[in-house]
Amino acid sequence: MLPEKKVHPKQKPRLHPRNKHRERYDFKELIAANPELAPFVKKNIYDDESIDFADPRAVIMLNKALLKQYYDIDYWSIPKFYLCPPIPGRADYIHYMADLLGNNNFGKIPKGDKIRCLDIGIGANCVYPIIGIKEYGWSFTGSEIDTVAIESANKIIEMNAVLQGKIEIRLQKQPNDIFFGILYKDEFFDLSICNPPFYASYAEATAGTMRKLSNLNEEEITKPKRNFGGQNSELWCKGGEEKFVRDMIRQSKLFSTNCLWYSTLIGKQTHLRSIYEALKLAEAVEVKTIPMGQGNKSSSIVAWTFQTKEQQRAWMGERWRKESD
Secondary structure (H helix, E strand, C coil): CCCCCCCCCCECCCCCCCCCCCECCCHHHHHHHCHHHHHHCEECCCCCEECCCCCHHHHHHHHHHHHHHHHCCCCCCCCCCCCCCCHHHHHHHHHHHHHHHHHCCCCCCCCCCCCEEEEECCCCCCHHHHHHHHHHCCEEEEEECCHHHHHHHHHHHHHCCCCCCCEEEEECCCCCCCCCCCCCCCCCEEEEEECCCCECCHHHHHHHHHHHHHHHHCCCCCCCCHHHHCCHHHHECCCHHHHHHHHHHHHHHCCCCCEEEEEEEECCHHHHHHHHHHHHHCCCCEEEEEEEEECCEEEEEEEEECCCHHHHHHHHHHHCHHHHC
C-alpha cells in the first residue's frame, strides 16, 4: 500500500517569479531534451516521477536536461568530484540581481553584453554565466583558483555557440586574494556575484555532505560520496563563509569605483550580523539583503555599493543609456 499521496502546488512559490523552474519538473520533456536522463527517472514512494537526488549521476543528467531545455546548452559536463549546482537556485540569484540593476534604471532591467558581471569562483560548471547570458544577454568575467575547473568551464564555452565570446575566465594565482589580480584598476563591472565556500574545514564539509545525503535518503549516512559535494576549494576555506565574505568586503573597498553592486550568497543567516559589521567598517554607502528560498532551504543575497544615489544615476546614464534606447 502506497503512502498517502502528497498534494504538490503547481508552482514553487519561493522561487523568483521569472524563474523558469517554478513549475514541477516535466520529466517527459526533460528526457526528450536529454535522453540520458531516462534510466534515472523512477516512481517514488508517492507514485510520482522523480530521480534519486542523492545519486550524483542522476543530478548531473537532470542538470544537462534543464540546461538544454531552458538555456539552449548542447554540451555540459563537469569533472568527477566537482560541484553539481542546483539550477533553480542559481537562476534565482541571477534574477534577483537583475531586479537590483533594474532599480537603478527606473524599473527596467538593463540587458545586453555591455552589462558586465564578475563571477567570483566560476567553478567547473559555468552555470551563473549560462543563465545570465540566456536570460539577459549580459557578458561575464569569471575568476577561479582551480586550473581543472577553468579547463572544464572553457570547454563548456567552446562547445556552445551561444556562450562563445561572452565569457572570459581569469586564473586567480593568490588564493587569499579575491579582487586583486582579477579586477583591473581601469575596468568596470555593473555587478559581481559569488557563491562562497560554506564550511571552515574539510571535516566540517564532510559532515555537512553526510547530513545532506542522510536527509535525502531519510536514513543515516556515515560515509560521504566524494563525487557528490564538490572539491575542497568549492566547499571550504579557513574561516568558512563568514571570513571569506568579510575578506571580500574589505577588499571590495579598494575597488569601490570599479563595480556598481558587489554581492554574495549567504547560506548561514547567523553570519549576517558579522557581515553587516564588516560593511559598516568598509563604509558601504548602501546595503541590500534579499531573502531566497528553495524547498526547505533558506539563504540570502547580500549586496552593497560604494556609490551614492547621484553616482548610481551617473553610472546608469553613462553605461546603460544606450541599452535602454
